Amino acid sequence: MRWGGSKRGRILRKNDVKGVGEGTAAGSEMRPTTNLGEAGASEHAGGGDWVDAITSGGNHRSEAGGREESGSRETLKDKVEDFFDCQFDLFIEFTGLISWTSGASIGWHSDDNRPYLKQRDFTAVCYLNSYGGDFKGGLFHFKDGEPTTIKPLAGDVAIFTADSSNIHSVDEIADGERLTLTLWFSRDASHDEDARLVSLLSQSLTF
């Protein structure tokens, strides 16, 4: 555990989050995902196994053993709920599979820093490849507190609250491609991206 005691966040090491971000190499065909947008907000349309397959994260039944398994998104959600001792359920608000190419960067910000982002309570950034070997630049920094700098390593996950107590930035990528799976979580069920996706799909299936 890289930093303990504080509830501002921490890095989960690869062994803490098995199966997340493993086997991913730079150069794989990953590109940023798109947001479902405000139009997707609607009541939950129900859903079955096909929903989990589409959203590629929810619990699904393994064909072989008939036991419940979790995808990376659910695993990360569980870790965040545990770490922050949440007495409430979290919902995945947005999933970003993000390719940071040379020249990309982001300055100091919190992840709820827009009126339309206020529903964001927690962030999990899973590093899919590594600083140094796969890309140069791209260090993550917190403005205050410890640690100040995170060197992305494949399989590590940084989790922190999305509010202004965790202002952070990412240095410009100097070379290569930096890959992350970034999830934002909300306590507000109306921002559950899976429910929104199901609702959108069910609308388009009726045409």
Ligand SMILES: O=C(O)CCC(=O)C(=O)O
């Ligand atoms: O990729 C990272 O290390 C952090 C990204 C970030 O701060 C963001 O997408 O809001």
Ligand SMILES: [Fe+2]
């Ligand atoms: Fe951020």
